[in-house]
Amino acid sequence: MYYRYFKGLFFEYLSIFVLICKGYWILGRRIKTKCGEIDILALRNNCIHIIEVKYRYKEIDAYEALNNRTKKRVMRAFEYWISRNFQYSRYQFKLEYFVWFHYSYVHKIWW
Numbered sequence: 001m002y003y004r005y006f007k008g009l010f011f012e013y014l015s016i017f018v019l020i021c022k023g024y025w026i027l028g029r030r031i032k033t034k035c036g037e038i039d040i041l042a043l044r045n046n047c048i049h050i051i052e053v054k055y056r057y058k059e060i061d062a063y064e065a066l067n068n069r070t071k072k073r074v075m076r077a078f079e080y081w082i083s084r085n086f087q088y089s090r091y092q093f094k095l096e097y098f099v100w101f102h103y104s105y106v107h108k109i110w111w
Helices: 002-021 059-063 068-084
Strands: 025-033 036-044 046-055 094-103 104-109
Touching: 002 025, 002 036, 002 094, 025 068, 025 104, 036 059, 036 068, 046 068, 059 094, 068 094
Parallel strands: 046 094
Antiparallel strands: 025 036, 036 046, 094 104
16 A cells, blocks of 8 residues: 555656756645645746646556546646635646656646
């Protein structure tokens, strides 16, 4: 049980490292709201990037974990967060995901 938890943390931190190297400013990680959890919030070029991180051993399993239910949960959590942090309300936003599989990753814009 703890192995999966720490593996998830490892890949979240690895994603943060990749984002910092690409020039993103990290606003928060593992943000918990009453509507859900946001893995990473990052800022770049007047745009807030809401990033969901998934790791699976097989690539197809990682993509199956990203569905409309996950998207709605993350967006509800972001709407709650933005209502509490109105200084960021003038920024655009993008929902993205990092899919890690067998120590390689795919970074895509979801919506």
